[in-house]
Amino acid sequence: xxxxxxxxxxxxxxxxxxxxxxxxxxxxxxxxxxxxxxxxxxxxxxxxxxxxxxxxxxxxxxxxxxxxxxxxxxxxxxxxxxxxxxxxxxxxxxxxxxxxxxxxxxxxxxxxxxxxxxxxxxxxxxxxxxxxxxxxxxxxxxxxxxxxxxxxxxxxxxxxxxxxxxxxxxxxxxxxxxxxxxxxxxxxxxxxxxxxxxxxxxxxxxxxxxxxxxxxxxxxxxxxxxxxxxxxxxxxxxxxxxxxxxxxxxxxxxxxxxxxxxxxxxxxxxxxxxxxxxxxxxxxxxxxxxxxxxxxxxxxxxxxxxxxxxxxxxxxxxxxxxxxxxxxxxxxxxxxxxxxxxxxxxxxxxxxxxxxxxxxxxxxxxxxxxxxxxxxxxxxxxxxxxxxxxxxxxxxxxxxxxxxxxxxxxxxxxxxxxxxxxxxxxxxxxxxxxxxxxxxxxxxxxxxxxxxxxxxxxxxxxxxxxxxxxxxxxxxxxxxxxxxxxxxxxxxxxxxxxxxxxxxxxxxxxxxxxxxxxxxxxxxxxxxxxxxxxxxxxxxxxxxxxxxxxxxxxxxxxxxxxxxxxxxxxxxxxxxxxxxxxxxxxxxxxxxxxxxxxxxxxxxxxxxxxxxxxxxxxxxxxxxxxxxxxxxxxxxxxxxxxxxxxxxxxx
Amino acid sequence: xxxxxxxxxxxxxxxxxxxxxxxxxxxxxxxxxxxxxxxxxxxxxxxxxxxxxxxxxxxxxxxxxxxxxxxxxxxxxxxxxxxxxxxxxxxxxxxxxxxxxxxxxxxxxxxxxxxxxxxxxxxxxxxxxxxxxxxxxxxxxxxxxxxxxxxxxxxxxxxxxxxxxxxxxxxxx
Numbered sequence: 083x084x085x086x087x088x089x090x091x092x093x094x095x096x097x098x099x100x101x102x103x104x105x106x107x108x109x110x111x112x113x114x115x116x117x118x119x120x121x122x123x124x125x126x127x128x129x130x131x132x133x134x135x136x137x138x139x140x141x142x143x144x145x146x147x148x149x150x151x152x153x154x155x156x157x158x159x160x161x162x163x164x165x166x167x168x169x170x171x172x173x174x175x176x177x178x179x180x181x182x183x184x185x186x187x188x189x190x191x192x193x194x195x196x197x198x199x200x201x202x203x204x205x206x207x208x209x210x211x212x213x214x215x216x217x218x219x220x221x222x223x224x225x226x227x228x229x230x231x232x233x234x235x236x237x238x239x240x241x242x243x244x245x246x247x248x249x250x251x252x253x254x255x256x257x258x259x260x261x262x263x264x265x266x267x268x269x270x271x272x273x274x275x276x277x278x279x280x281x282x283x284x285x286x287x288x289x290x291x292x293x294x295x296x297x298x299x300x301x302x303x304x305x306x307x308x309x310x311x312x313x314x315x316x317x318x319x320x321x322x323x324x325x326x327x328x329x330x331x332x333x334x335x336x337x338x339x340x341x342x343x344x345x346x347x348x349x350x351x352x353x354x355x356x357x358x359x360x361x362x363x364x365x366x367x368x369x370x371x372x373x374x375x376x377x378x379x380x381x382x383x384x385x386x387x388x389x390x391x392x393x394x395x396x397x398x399x400x401x402x403x404x405x406x407x408x409x410x411x412x413x414x415x416x417x418x419x420x421x422x423x424x425x426x427x428x429x430x431x432x433x434x435x436x437x438x439x440x441x442x443x444x445x446x447x448x449x450x451x452x453x454x455x456x457x458x459x460x461x462x463x464x465x466x467x468x469x470x471x472x473x474x475x476x477x478x479x480x481x482x483x484x485x486x487x488x489x490x491x492x493x494x495x496x497x498x499x500x501x502x503x504x505x506x507x508x509x510x511x512x513x514x515x516x517x518x519x520x521x522x523x524x525x526x527x528x529x530x531x532x533x534x535x536x537x538x539x540x541x542x543x544x545x546x547x548x549x550x551x552x553x554x555x556x557x558x559x560x561x562x563x564x565x566x567x568x569x570x571x572x573x574x575x576x577x578x579x580x581x582x583x584x585x586x587x588x589x590x591x592x593x594x595x596x597x598x599x600x601x602x603x604x605x606x607x608x609x610x611x612x613x614x615x616x617x618x619x620x621x622x623x624x625x626x627x628x629x630x631x632x633x634x635x636x637x638x639x640x641x642x643x644x645x646x647x648x649x650x651x652x653x654x655x656x657x658x659x660x661x662x663x664x665x666x667x668x669x670x671x672x673x674x675x676x677x678x679x680x681x682x683x684x685x686x687x688x689x690x691x692x693x694x695x696x697x698x699x700x701x702x703x704x705x706x707x708x709x710x711x712x713x714x715x716x717x718x719x720x721x722x723x724x725x726x727x728x729x730x731x732x733x
Numbered sequence: 734x735x736x737x738x739x740x741x742x743x744x745x746x747x748x749x750x751x752x753x754x755x756x757x758x759x760x761x762x763x764x765x766x767x768x769x770x771x772x773x774x775x776x777x778x779x780x781x782x783x784x785x786x787x788x789x790x791x792x793x794x795x796x797x798x799x800x801x802x803x804x805x806x807x808x809x810x811x812x813x814x815x816x817x818x819x820x821x822x823x824x825x826x827x828x829x830x831x832x833x834x835x836x837x838x839x840x841x842x843x844x845x846x847x848x849x850x851x852x853x854x855x856x857x858x859x860x861x862x863x864x865x866x867x868x869x870x871x872x873x874x875x876x877x878x879x880x881x882x883x884x885x886x887x888x889x890x891x892x893x894x895x896x897x898x899x900x901x902x903x904x905x906x
Contacts, residue, residue, distance in 0.1 A: 601780060691799055
């Protein structure tokens with residue numbers, strides 16, 4: 083095994099440990115900290131330190147070491163925690179993360195920040211060690227010897243089984259880093275080392291775990307031959323106790339982990355692609371089997387039907403692999419709200435709902451930024467400052483709710499606050515000053531949608547949090563790009579809710595197959611409102627060549643698909659059907675020759691081998707093996723009609 | 734298909750390169766054989782709306798959507814008709830898969846660097862920057878094409894001005 087592989091494992095684990103630490107720190111009740119939580123935070127810091135030491139990441143090791151000392155005192159009840167200490171711990175976590183990233187890209191971490199955080203941590207450590215109330219420390223007696231044992235050097239016997247010669251050299255180097263080796267005994271497949279060290283037994287185990295399996299390691303206190311500490315009797319008793327205490331939570335974690343495996347995303351994507359192929363092949367088979375005489379081939383058609391069911395189930399299971407819970411996104415918000423709230427002098431309680439709702443991985447990654455923006459906006463513009471809230475008779479603590487919920491084939495994500503709500507007058511005034519075409523009689527819903535216009539912000543001042551007016555425009559664009567849409571609900575004085583509706587996956591699409599000439603195109607079913615056969619009375623002439631379609635009193639622009647896509651041939655004179663499509667605020671009637679039917683299609687990227695085609699979002703493969711293009715309803719409406727013969731006149 | 738041995742077998746290692754030779758009309762063209770993924774018959778194509786005329790469409794190559802370029806249209810050859818010799822050469826250019834329609838595959842030749850003459854400076858449809866040179870083998874002259882450059886994304890994006898202005902407009906917006 084290469085040392086690189088080990089460090090890769092360490093980086094992945096360290097990231098998880100840091101995330102866990104942050105989550106626990108945020109949950110921690112400052113006044114009466116839960117000992118279990120403190121222990122968990124300590125364990126995370128501890129494992130990190132061990133790993134950092136193994137790989138010689140000295141800055142990270144030192145930072146974690148200082149943090150660990152403080153945490154150790156806290157869990158031993160020797161130190162009372164305060165908000166500011168927790169904040170410092172959180173900051174420390176950020177710096178550790180930055181250090182980790184630096185090490186990962188083989189760089190040295192930022193020295194200034196490292197020194198700053200070490201100084202800050204040391205300062206806290208120096209502040210009088212004030213004993214916490216006994217209520218919060220149920221087992222101070224058990225914990226105290228542990229910290230004592232860590233400060234003085236002890237002699238430990240480390241026995242390693244089933245280790246080869248190369249590993250022995252590596253392990254010996256590691257052990258030298260941790261203390262002074264006083265005695266070594268080696269056989270070809272095992273090694274016994276007596277080590278004089280300040281580290282505890284499980285420290286050593288944690289470090290060596292990166293090289294060998296924990297089962298291969300046995301750490302025992304040596305006979306007190308060299309007794310440098312004043313209390314030689316207590317130590318041998320204390321060390322095994324720590325080991326025993328550590329083992330139980332670790333094995334519990336191991337049990338939880340055995341239920342899942344870590345797989346590279348590329349492998350999952352490969353399976354999804356292959357299942358996509360299978361679906362296409364299966365569709366071809368079904369199509370072929372339909373042409374056969376049902377009487378003489380009924381066994382075969384039975385099998386094909388069975389296979390159709392099986393492939394559908396397989397597809398569903400495979401798609402579910404890529405699904406990730408919304409918690410993945412939500413988990414980053416407690417920290418954001420905590421930090422921003424204190425900076426903006428606002429007290430905000432964050433409520434997370436439906437974190438278990440699942441969403442495709444690619445979508446979940448792309449929703450993070452828009453959602454972060456919305457949360458920041460709610461905090462900055464939505465929820466009022468403490469004084470303002472009191473003046474309005476609202477509770478001082480504002481409420482920000484993030485929720486996710488499945489709704490058919492979509493997921494509905496809401497960001498709602500109980501703040502001031504959107505100000506209709508202000509938005510209208512701002513829109514007018516920007517020269518937008520608006521009228522005073524616009525419905526509230528239309529007014530709210532104005533906040534998504536580019537360069538629009540009603541905040542009186544630009545802060546570093548928000549107010550530059552770039553954000554909402556980008557939020558909306560990102561969400562549209564994901565095939566979703568955004569709604570705004572707002573009540574003055576009572577709060578604002580931004581609702582994002584997204585499809586659960588991008589890999590499979592419910593499509594409506596339409597035919598123009600000999601060509602088949604796919605319309606996303608979500609955009610199709612209705613289809614009808616137009617009568618002559620419904621068609622109205624409009625400026626120049628344009629035509630409108632009148633449906634139940636509503637006039638819709640009529641788009642001829644044949645013309646937009648320059649399909650060869652003439653439209654059949656009396657035939658044709660109109661599909662009314664609606665997406666992202668644009669609604670029009672699309673004239674096609676024929677509707678073929680509804681079908682689930684596997685979305686294939688067109689840009690990978692070719693490039694973006696205007697009016698087309700992707701491609702798919704139909705049951706007969708031919709390629710059909712999936713139309714982009716929004717882009718299609720703005721697509722210039724190719725008019726080659728007129729060009730010379732205009733130019 | 735015959736594989737011709739190089740005229741000097743000892744020199745075939747470092748200085749010679751293998752080219753796939755194909756016919757377009759009456760001329761013979763050569764492309765670096767390492768760029769060729771496979772050769773197959775003409776499949777059913779799906780037209781891409783508002784694309785340049787030399788892009789005949791996209792096809793399904795075992796689940797991958799592959800654009801097909803008709804080199805006969807690109808080189809403005811008079812009669813781009815289909816017969817049983819017409820084939821599609823599927824190329825793999827930096828992980829991008831593109832097919833080209835040609836009138837037929839002739840040979841795989843190993844051409845020595847010494848036998849590659851510089852392209853004469855003539856104004857033609859095929860500008861000199863797409864050519865590697867002229868390969869001379871006995872009495873044959875093979876036009877060696879820098880296929881990677883010819884089929885680069887920018888080249889494929891050559892669209893009629895109407896569609897182009899659309900793209901400009903939307904890229905700037």
